[in-house]
Amino acid sequence: MSNSIMQYNRGTDALKNWIVTESAYNPKLVGKAEAIFCLGNGYMGQRAAAEEKNMGETRNLFVAGTFNKFADNEVTELPNAADVLWMDFTLDGQAFNLEQGTIVSYERVLNIKEAELTRKVVWTSNENRTYELTFRRFISLDDKHVIAQRVEITPVDQDAEISITSGINAQVSNSGVQHFKEGEKRLFDKKIMQLIQTTTESNIDFVFNTAHQFEKNNEAVEVDGLILMERRQIYYAYNNITVAKGETLVIEKLTNVFTSRDKDVEVEGLKGLKTFAKEHLEGVLKAGYNTLFTAHAKAWEEKVWSVCPITIETAEDFDQLAIRFAQYHLTVFTPAHDNRMNVGAKGLSGEGYKGHTFWDTELFVLPYFIYSHPKVARSLLEYRYLTLPGAHKKAKENGYEGAMFPWESAWLEDGEVTPVWGAADIITGEATKIWSGFIEQHITSDIAFATWQYYQITGDEDFMEKYGYELLLDTAKFWQSRLEWNEEKQEFHINNVIGPDEYKEHVNNNAFTNYTAHWTIKNAMAYYNMLKADKPEIFARLNEKLDLDATYEKWVEKVDKIYLPQPRQEDLVIGQDDTYLSKEIIDLTKYKNQENVGSMFKDYNLTQVNEIQVSKQADIMVLFYLLEDLFSQDVKKANWEYYEPKTLHDSSLSLSTHCVLASDMGDKEMAYNLFNKACAIDLGPNMKTSDHGIHAASLGGIWQCVVNGFGGVRMLNGKLRIVPALPEKWTSLTFPIFWQGDRLEVTVTKNTLTVKKVTNNNEEITFTCGETEYTVKDQVVVEL
Template identity: 60%
Template sequence: MDYASGENELKNWIIAETGFNPDYLGKCEAMMALGNGYLGLRSATEESYVGEVRNLFVAGTFNRFDEYEVTELPNGADITRMDIRINGKRFSLENGKIRKYKRMLNLKTGELTRHIRWVSPRGEELEFVFRRFVSLNNLHCIGMRAEITAMNQDMEVSIESGINGQLTNTGVQHFHEGEKRIFEKKYLQLIQTTTQSKIDFVVNTVHQYRVDGKEVDGEPKMVIDRRKVVLIQDIKLNRGQKLVVEKISNVYTSRDKEYDHGDYSLEVLRKDALFNLKSECKKGYEGLLQESIKKWEEVWEKYSICIDSLQDFDQLAIRFAHYHLVIMTPAHDHRMGIGAKGLSGEGYKGHSFWDTEIYILPFFTYTDPQIARKLLEYRYHTIDGARKKAKENGYEGAMYPWESAWKDDGEVTPVWGAVDIVTGKATKIWSGFIEKHISSDIAFALWQYYMITGDEDFMEKYGYEMLFEIAKFWASCLEWSEEKKEYHINDVIGPDEYKEHVNNNAFTNYMAHWTISKAIDYYHVVKEKKPEVYGRLNVLLGLDEAYRHWISKVDKIYLPQPRQEDLVIPQDDTYLQKEIIDLTEYKNQKHVGSIFRDYNLEQVNNIQVSKQADTLILFYLLENLFTKDIKRANWNYYEPKTLHDSSLSLSIHSILACDLDDLELAYSLFERAARIDLGPNMKSSDHGIHAAALGGIWQGVVCGFGGVRMLNGELRIDPKLPKEWSRLEFPIEWRGNRLHIVVTKDKEKQRLYITRMSNHDNAQAITLEVRGRKYTFKERLMVNL
């Protein structure tokens, strides 16, 4: 991998692969994935190799293979494969000699290119240039272009290309056979329907062949096979001639918002899709690409972060994070969430976790609140499933699924996972049963959104109802301890998933207490100031009775306190009594999860070792509740015992290290977080990129080094640049105002500049806190730090 290929205006915009290795296909397939939030296309090569993973996902199109498996995003038909034959022999980089190879993803334009100079085993020398993009302008459109030049002799080139529906999700076929059709010997169409959810996919593609700019004569051979429709085009290339193949494709589904209604007609869908293809292909690859690039220009203008660093990689890393955050997020539709692997791989089956609310959503809340609102509306649309889960488990209110898919699916966490090295059996996944903190994570995220945006309409339509239902759930979870005269939360998993079936996980208890406390506060708000909202929710939720329960219980919830001897807050009732072992080997591991080569989960459960930040996350989300001494003491205790086996962990630790003024450590952790996907581990991203880690990188820059926080509804900016950085620029949204933040450092002296970009004639002054002092400004503010 090469991260320094970009020059001049493309400096720190290019992710490059400089050598071909068939053993490491997954790295670039995922890292260089293309998408637009509606569809995601994994970047497998045009030619096929053993071990490749070809994925095309459309957001929200979940299907359950059978009653024994959970729902997942189905892998749609492949339109990227091109079987190329040179004088009858298949082109493959595993044969012959590679004289030149470079594959590049341009983050700025969203275009993937691959440049190859290759000599076949028989001596034919060719130059290939492959290009590809997924349009940000037309969400359905995929463009491909291949240039093949005969370098040293005349040759016969044959290209087989079309639509291949023979793919599966690691062996699971989610589609019926489907209908295949070729129109006008040119336009290819495949209709697929999912087996259980009955979603129609319509995939179309068209090719154009030119040699030295002249359209190729001769009709292609048409082939329809099982789940497959292709064209085979034979072309004679003289020495020095260049063949250009353009392939434009599109994908539509019956779940698309404009077709998901009672009057839906497959015939209308397929006609619309084919009409769109015929219209778009007239623009050609370059025309469609330029339309997409214009949309990317708008993206970079809105989200751009500039870092002046001694390490160019830092600038590339935040752009990489921005790129994937854009292409993974279904900004077009509030019925859908973000998968833990985005749309770049089959990992976690496309399901949404707490990753969205705690790690990804802050990016959108602070930079694009309209998208943040849609993501929260998705959680509102799943509230009936959360109510159902609560009822099935004997609780009230809304118990949100640990893993969510389509809005009506409810809990979709698989029950069985990796091997238990002691028993040889599959390990049971308890998260879907007892990892309850996600409900509070959603409550916190909607409150954070409300505080930053002031969006009363959202709260009245969705937010209050969600908050009250989650508070009802927590109140019904509490178990009274007669011995201690307090309420406990028992048999849970906290963020540290290496500790199962624990009582009084500190993170869970504090967040449950916070949720109920906030519900009490907002009960008074709606009752006193929003009578219509109060009346509706009181009828729907039994709000008055729920309030009485909250008031009677909230002050009696057990909140683990710092121990007198060392200020350490017990992660749960038994963590501090568990065995302590030497974790050096696992802290220095090259591959996450190496501890499971020596222990099974039951054994790990009895060791003082953590998968990821747990108690420490409280010091970020609820930081005002704890003193710096308490934060430092718990850092010193828990961080050495944390293996960072979750990609969510490093960014949180980096931010906390900033808060503790250990900027050298904070920067080291930030670098490690940025290299989860971009680093040297060539197998790290095989199942897809790490979506939450990418949101964490943004938070590390803006909330860590940039010092941006919302505390009790007020804005605080307390930047702390690492020694490697001399300047940091980023935008944030605050209560409808676009703010441009610049932090500079010169000889260890730092300055903060804030400019209000959105000017309104009657705009109110903005008040914020910087280094413990309050400042008020209307247009600009400069503070010496």
């Protein structure tokens, strides 16, 4: 799978299926590579703009968790921090720029294995002089504060005079919004430049230090420069460095980033942080690019690739690359270092969704970490526990009890941060109101489900006692207060909501919402009784905090009267909500075959789409995925056949759910096709899909396609089930999972399933495959 610019098959030998290549430069299509070539380490993420400034680019550096609110009528967002990538080159009097002169050859490569970005350009100036330039960079996984760059310039056909301007440029914004106050700038020891920025509302200090080192012929050289300061800028001008024909000038630019939000630095105030950061960079400079890079590549091997290697044997090499690409970004965008932070819908690769956290984390990203890096999963769930004050505030403001989680979440105390106004309405000409923050409420059940799922798979009792039980009880407390009594039908309804399918607003009894609310209450009741009987101290603490005894009585009174939409007799279809099945049916072929998502809104506005049987994304299907044992195979198949043709997959979350369900239903061809479509959201031929950033949830979903779908791994009521469904084009699949503290290695071939227990925290692990239960002490081979 490739197109004229992005190539996915350039890796050879040890780097086979580890390389993504941009094979040509097109100034109109820079957003794609900027996003998918994003570098980062969970602490920070840097969009892959070029060193020199070019047309149409977006230069972003985000530090996780540093939210700021620009104005009262705006929502908090991750601020775009100073541009430290910036380096301008003048070669024999002409500025090096890809829009001028002639590009003789161009290649930019993301090495996923070692998380390094390399660009090689042979460029001829207007004066007909040719230069070879190589740019390398990485953001360290070994030391999360380090950004390293290395540039090599070789004059090909004559001696050259090279000038360089490079430093720290804080004249950047979030699409025009400036989140920082101007801070101090200074130079230390004629070498280290330091710039301070402080966010305007949250008052977070950012400290940047950067310095340059030069080499010729593999030997360090001193280059004289002039230090310059302008508004929000500090930089060096190194003028007229003479470089002989065929000789290579090497510039290393080493930068560090610290903020006053960092947990790992214990210093007194900004003064202490500035001193600490400067001394830290002195150590970084001593090491130099190559030494730093070796440590960084080793960290990727030890923390990622050796912990969760996934091997696919197939002639379709792209599939192997795609799962590694997903794992790469899951590492880059997840702030595993700090439980006060979570995953943004665009990771740290762009301004889309302002760095906010959605249900994407719980349902699409978290499973990867639960099965592969349980400690990281725990940290992401602790974040939700720490945001409980915001959830209580939202419940109270809406007249409810318990924890009502925000649809979009940012810093712990921020509460609901969904913007109120969105895209243009093509009919009225006004901005469309975004109702999700007001009435998309299933996120509260999603968090409860994820908490329970984490516990069932890991058995982490310490987490439950400190955080988990409280989350499960508090969310159920909300749901019982949210129920509305329908006198006529003598049952409880949940009215005026948006379900997962956001093309249906202000609906009553969205099936996903009702079923998961019911499940949340039932589950909480079971834990209420268990805690009372087995953990009286924890029960007493939570009873005092949440008034559990009174709440339990309400659960008992209400839970069996909650309306749960049932399959219709004539065709077994469950209504997505009270009115979906009575809405107009139109021919959706044009939109099902669309090149860009959301094409329907060129013909209809949201009010009109609301009245048509069309879905943005999986809704009932997500319900079948989470609570699969509540529905028969016949019901699932009937609803699949009804809803899939009406689902446009305009949300990147949708394809992976459909892929796993297609796998479950034995439609291998459809499952594999959906997997390929999910991979193509960021890696496909469409050069505009990723302009606002990568699709974090979809990348988590790709892992689910492989492990939960094709690998068949599922946790069902606390038990492990493995029923593989390998795509026809694959001959084998091997992956690790953690289960109850033990690491298992699962290998699936056409005829066998092998489960090997690698660690010995439990004497044995049981799992089911088909109707049979198996016990693994060291290894079990199942004939499929």
